[in-house]
Amino acid sequence: MAPFLSTYFLVLISAQLVKSSGVFELKVHSFTTTSSSSSVCKEYRDCQVFFRVCLNYTQDVISYRLACSNGTGLTGTFSTDQSSISTSAPITVPFNLKWLGTVSVIIEAWNTESSNDQSAENLNSMISHFATKRDLTIGEKWSQDVHLGEQSKLRFSYRVVCDEFYYGDDCTDFCRSRDDPFGHFNCDAAGNRVCLPKWKGDYCAEPICSSGCSEEHGYCEAPGQCRCNYGWQGPRCDECMPHPGCMHGTCKQPWQCMCDEGWHGLLCDKGRND
Missing domain, CATH: 2.10.25.140 (Laminin)
Structure with missing residues (x-):
């Protein structure tokens, strides 16, 4: 392989090995709130709700809303006249670092005046807030959970999966x-x-290489070939080449001329009477 291609190949593999990729997914199965939450909504039937999820790799539970140091995800806005809403598609939070396993998960429910406005800046618009630390392993199976707040109940499930082409316990194997x-x-x-x-x-x-091709004296550039190193010959590259001009001799290593019985000389071309 040419030096340029070899270098490119090693750089390519190294880049793939140091990168990781995956996604944290969370589904809201149901969210209910009591009528006493009128400080957020005048009436719950008038609420337009969206959910926000934050991740933070930490040893301690981070409960405040600004701790989204490792990613955040949003749902669309739900306009409802029921006492319970749910999301069909999961909230996704991609990560491009090695998955460490332990993470603080922060889930927020927000009210908004418009389906086009998903601002999470006015804390007075927050309906519910939940924070916990979880030890999450990579896997396809969903874990179920329930959060009971003072004025709300949230049922949800979550999982962590590697992106396509990434594997392993931390999504680092490409x-x-x-x-x-x-x-x-x-x-x-x-x-x-x-x-x-x-x-x-x-x-x-x-x-x-082709079957029987000498591993010591042969090589191939494509499957099924058997090309000989210098000084070797034959279909399997296991025959040494004698010294040029060797008449009646053999070799065990390239360029030898070991005379057959009855012959002598440098090229084994002289008989007994010569």
Whole structure:
């Protein structure tokens, strides 16, 4: 492989290994509030509600709303005349750092005057606020939870999943199937590289030579080949090349001329009587 391609390949792999990618997802299954929350809504039937989720990697629970140091996500606005609302699509909070497992989750319900206005600046418009610390492992399964506030009840579920092509307990293992000069492999369910037929190596970039090709004296640039190193020959590159001009001799290493019985001389071209 050319030096430029080798360098590019190593840089590409290194960049993939240091990056991670995934998403925290949260679904609101139901949210109810009492009529006593008139300080936020004159009447709950008139409320237009949206939800805001914040994440913060910390050892302690961070309960104030400005602690969104590791990402935030919003729902659309819900206009309702019922006492309970729910979201169909999950709130998503992407992350591009290594998932650390322990995170503070902050969930807020806000009232807004317009479906086009999702301002979370006026604290008087906040209907409900919930903060907790969770140890979250990567997985497809949803975890269920309920929050009971003074004037509201929130039922929700959440999970953390890796983005496409990312795997592992912290979403740092990158694997993307490829079949090009930089690799020939698919990825299994755990993100391990599985070489395509006739390829081998850590990144499946080494072709498998033809059957029987000498690993010591042969090589190949494409699967099924057997090209000989200098000084070796034969279909399997296991035959040494004798010294040029060797007439009646053999070799065990390239450029030797070991005379057959009855012959002598530098080129084994002299008989007993010579």
